[in-house]
């Protein structure tokens with residue numbers, strides 16, 4: 001076996017997005033040595049791409065009569081549970097809604113500069129499913145400000161950063177996670193990290209779909225590493241289809257168009273020039289009577305948010321995505337199988353000030369001037385609500401020594417995430433995971449590294465370089481994206497999902513015999529081969545869970561089980577675990593919500 005570098009820390013943090021960086025700060029403040037590893041450069045995670053804002057009930061906004069809108073953690077709690085189809089873990093949501101305001105104000109103390117209200121408070125914008133204006137923002141570049149701030153602070157408290165390293169195996173000593181193994185992307189050299197505790201903050205996985213807002217990093221490696229180490233995964237069928245991805249030009253399909261456009265008054269139109277979201281059939285029973293019923297009423301909301309109901313373009317993402325899908329399927333879409341989103345009525349100055357990135361994105365990529373022309377949009381794979389099960393207080397997983405926070409973890413968002421709730425998720429639970437891991441590390445000894453586990457990972461890594469005349473990983477990836485996009489996308493059926501499963505199993509077989517030319521240096525094909533094995537396993541779990549859940553709730557829309565089944569499925573999470581080499585899916589009863597929180601929901605729902 002060749003030599004490899006070894007680093008040793010109290011706490012190893014895998015991922016340098018918002019969750020990872022907030023965990024670094026907490027673990028350092030607890031006095032631990034910390035190493036953080038990321039697949040690309042520091043600062044280049046999905047967090048930096050976030051646009052619309054970070055949700056927290058600061059209650060800064062006032063109506064024309066000068067009164068505060070009335071937001072509170074209780075309303076945020078209720079909106080999040082309701083938006084998630086009540087599949088969320090109530091305790092995770094309670095912690096989240098209570099702590100989010102404190103974490104946002106802390107960002108400000110670290111140096112974040114948010115947009116302001118005329119009174120000088122942090123400005124908040126409306127987003128789908130949030131009863132009040134709740135998204136604290138910096139134009140449409142909130143993620144950039146968040147990552148800049150956290151990065152500055154993390155550098156200040158001291159961390160060792162290992163950039164452009166892909167980790168691909170968690171190392172165990174008995175039941176416990178004691179480190180991780182991977183390779184430098186540039187040189188292909190292997191590297192070992194030994195740690196008393198590990199925080200997984202590796203983000204989501206959209207790349208097994210053809211059209212996604214996710215970058216090349218979203219291949220779900222962290223999820224699979226945890227799964228292979230024995231962690232439970234929860235609600236993996238819940239993949240968010242954001243209603244508005246770019247639909248044209250073809251090369252740009254899937255790139256996100258922030259919900260901030262609708263939050264700033266953008267409207268959706270079909271090819272008959274109708275604001276189709278006003279079709280009452282599209283508003284689910286839970287939201288009946290809460291949204292404007294005519295475009296005129298929706299328009300009045302733009303100037304007086306307290307005394308008018310919001311337009312239904314601001315219904316939750318699952319609802320709006322399904323409506324767009326239906327419009328296009330009914331032949332009421334554009335020639336590019338999309339609908340129009342227009343915000344030009346807000347005026348050039350306003351658009352350039354509030355949505356500068358959207359203005360530039362459409363100008364540069366689509367030759368469209370959004371101050372004058374509509375955008376063509378269609379749902380895109382955006383976010384993963386399911387993931388590694390993590391206990392709410394410390395973010396510990398079912399595997400000792402392993403903690404998970406951010407998009408890789410499950411429990412907060414249930415069946416559908418509200419926009420803005422991810423940025424607050426990563427700062428609330430990033431902090432808790434860092435503190436939880438530090439507390440664990442302080443009472444733990446360093447575990448033993450088992451060379452056999454490293455050897456077995458090296459065998460997997462080297463196989464495509466040593467196999468001649470095998471399959472091309474890019475070709476398999478393309479076939480995976482086709483089947484997931486067609487059969488495991490927004491509208492699902494048993495038949496389509498079974499076809500997808502059969503195809504995934506076939507691709508898994510073929511992926512055992514992949515070939516990649518060249519060697520380990522500067523070899524993207526070699527990276528793609530490892531990423532693909534992770535994506536194939538994740539796709540299998542997504543499809544199995546989507547088959548198992550025989551109802552429609554949030555992101556899971558089954559054409560053959562079109563109704564929500566509150567009595568049975570509304571009371572169950574789906575858990576996936578690895579049994580030998582096979583996937584085991586079980587149903588787990590949702591924890592019972594305490595009486596006082598039930599009353600909160602009753603009052604604010």
Ligand SMILES: Cc1cc2nc3c(=O)[nH]c(=O)nc-3n(C[C@H](O)[C@H](O)[C@H](O)COP(=O)(O)OP(=O)(O)OC[C@H]3O[C@@H](n4cnc5c(N)ncnc54)[C@H](O)[C@@H]3O)c2cc1C
Pocket residue numbers: 014015016017018019020037038039040044045046047048049050051052053054055142143165166167168201202203204213214215217221222256383405406407408419420421422423424426
């Ligand atoms: C275009 C876009 C716009 C968005 N807008 C908003 C918004 O306005 N509001 C909101 O709340 N949410 C928004 N989201 C969602 C939100 O940005 C993400 O959910 C959130 O930032 C995830 O943070 P994270 O720290 O969990 O993961 P990420 O920010 O994705 O970071 C993951 C980290 O893990 C590392 N990593 C991954 N795999 C490995 C590996 N194998 N080895 C080593 N390192 C690894 C990556 O390099 C990266 O550093 C948006 C998302 C996108 C894509």
